[in-house]
Amino acid sequence: MGIEFTAIDFETANGFRGSPCAVGLSKVRDGRIVDEAHWLMRPPAGHDHFDWRNVRIHGISPEMVAAQPRFGDLFPEIGAFIGDDVLVAHNAAFDMGVIRSGQEVSGIAGPAYNYSCTVVLSRRNYSLPSYSLPFVAEAAGVPLVNHHDAVEDARACAGIMIDIARMNNAGSLEELASIQRLPLSTQDAYVPGMNEVSKATRGALARGAAAVRTGPSGWPDEGLNPPANGAADPANPLYGQTVVFTGTLGMPRPQAKERAAWLGAQPASTVTRRTTVLVVGDGFVASDLRNGRVTGKARRVLDLHERGQRIEVLSEAEFLQMTEGRWPVDSP
Numbered sequence: 001m002g003i004e005f006t007a008i009d010f011e012t013a014n015g016f017r018g019s020p021c022a023v024g025l026s027k028v029r030d031g032r033i034v035d036e037a038h039w040l041m042r043p044p045a046g047h048d049h050f051d052w053r054n055v056r057i058h059g060i061s062p063e064m065v066a067a068q069p070r071f072g073d074l075f076p077e078i079g080a081f082i083g084d085d086v087l088v089a090h091n092a093a094f095d096m097g098v099i100r101s102g103q104e105v106s107g108i109a110g111p112a113y114n115y116s117c118t119v120v121l122s123r124r125n126y127s128l129p130s131y132s133l134p135f136v137a138e139a140a141g142v143p144l145v146n147h148h149d150a151v152e153d154a155r156a157c158a159g160i161m162i163d164i165a166r167m168n169n170a171g172s173l174e175e176l177a178s179i180q181r182l183p184l185s186t187q188d189a190y191v192p193g194m195n196e197v198s199k200a201t202r203g204a205l206a207r208g209a210a211a212v213r214t215g216p217s218g219w220p221d222e223g224l225n226p227p228a229n230g231a232a233d234p235a236n237p238l239y240g241q242t243v244v245f246t247g248t249l250g251m252p253r254p255q256a257k258e259r260a261a262w263l264g265a266q267p268a269s270t271v272t273r274r275t276t277v278l279v280v281g282d283g284f285v286a287s288d289l290r291n292g293r294v295t296g297k298a299r300r301v302l303d304l305h306e307r308g309q310r311i312e313v314l315s316e317a318e319f320l321q322m323t324e325g326r327w328p329v330d331s332p
Contacts, residue, residue: 002030003165005116005173006085007158009150010098011058012043014051015320016204017094018101019043020071021050021060024151025081026158031165033158037081038151042070044105047204057317058148072106079110086173086184090133090157092117093236094321096187097200103190104201112189116173116182118160119237123312124180125164130313132285136160185235223254225267232264237322239264241312242274246296247281249316259323277312279319 007026013019021043027035042048042065050062089095092115103110122128122136129135133156137144142159146152161173170176177184188195197205232239243265245253256279257267268275314322 003162003170003172004029004085005088005158005161006082007088007154007161008082008095009089009153009157010095011060011148011150012054012098013060013062014043014047014049014054016047016101017097017200018105018204019047019049020098020102021065022058022150023078024149024154025078026151026154027081027085028158028162031162033155035081036151036155037078039074039078040065040068041074042066042068044071044102047105053317058150070106071102072108075103075106075108075110082113087113087115088118088157088161088173089115090118090136090153090160091237091318091321092119092185096185097198100187100190100198101201101204104192104197105204107192109192110190113187114184115187116161116177116184117235117237118157118164120182120235121164121176121180122160123237123310124182125167127310129311132315132318133157140164223252223257225269226258226261228264228266229262230264232262234264236263238277241265241276242268243277243279244268244271244275245279245281247284249279249281249319256319260319263323271311273309275309275311277314279314279316281316284315 005028007028009024010020011022013021020041022040023038025037026033040060048062050060055061087096096113096115099110099113118136119131122131122139126136126139128139133153134144134147137156137160140160140163142156142163144152144156165171165173165176168176168179170179173184228240234240238260241260241264243257243260245256245267249256260267260279265277271278
C-alpha cells in the first residue's frame with residue numbers, strides 16, 4: 001500500500017483560526033501525489049473580517065471570495081476529498097485548529113482525524129536555520145514558487161513528507177511514526193451541542209468580531225521568564241523548546257513569553273547554547289535570513305548554526321500560528 005495521506009494547507013482571513021478563506025489539498029498514494037483540490041471560501045459569518053496583515057501574506061482579498069460559499073457549506077466537499085486519510089500539514093496544530101474552529105463557529109459536525117506535522121518531523125531530519133515551509137521544501141528538493149498559495153503549500157508539504165519517509169526507509173506513515181518515536185496525533189470528532197468548543201473559539205466568541213483596535217503597542221521591558229508548562233501538549237511545535245524573542249512584535253514581550261511557556265516552551269532573554277528557537281519581530285520573514293535583514297540576536301543565531309547548533313528562526317506570524325494567537329493590534 002505504501003506511503004499514503006492527504007496534505008492540507010489553510011489560509012485565514014484574520015488571526016482567528018476559524019476564519020478560513022482558502023484551502024489546498026494534495027492526495028498521496030504509494031509515495032506519489034495523485035490528486036489535488038483547491039477552494040476559495042468566505043469565512044464563517046461573524047468571523048469574516050480580513051486583517052490587512054493576512055491579506056499581505058496570502059494576497060486573498062474580501063472581493064476575491066465575496067461570491068464563494070462559506071466554509072460550512074464547503075466542508076462536506078473538503079471532507080469527501082480527505083476521506084479516511086491521515087492528514088499532514090506544516091505546523092499541523094494550526095491547520096487542524098482551522099478545521100475545528102471552523103466547524104465550531106459554523107455549527108457543523110466533523111469526523112475525527114489522525115494527523116502528522118512536517119515541522120516537527122523536519123526538525124528531526126534536516127539541519128536548517130529556519131523550518132519555514134520554503135526552507136524545508138528546498139532541503140527536500142521540492143519546488144515551491146508561490147508560498148502561501150494554499151495548493152502549492154499543500155503540494156510542498158506532501159513532498160516534504162515523502163522525502164522524510166524516504167530518508168527513513170519507511171513504507172507507511174505508521175512505520176515512520178514508529179521509527180521517529182513520534183506517534184500520529186488525533187483530533188477528536190466534533191458534534192455541535194455535545195462537545196465543548198476549543199479555547200481558540202471561546203476566545204474569539206468572547207472578543208466578538210468588533211474587537212479590532214488600532215495603534216502599535218511596542219515592547220516594554222524584557223520581563224521575567226516564566227517556567228515552561230510541563231502539562232502542555234507535546235505535539236505542539238514549541239513544546240520543549242527554549243525560546244528567545246528579538247525585535248518589535250505586536251504584543252508586549254512578557255505576554256509573548258507567557259504564550260510560549262503555556263505551550264511547554266522555556267522563554268529566555270539571550271541567545272545561548274541552550275536556545276532552540278528565536279522569534280523575530282519587525283516584519284521579519286524567513287527569506288530575510290538570506291538577505292541580511294536581521295537583528296543582532298538573529299546574526300548570533302546564524303553564527304551558532306554555522307558552528308553546528310540547531311536553532312530555528314520564526315517570524316511573528318509563524319509564532320502566532322503555533323500559539324493559537326491573533327494579531328494583538330490592527331495597525332493603521
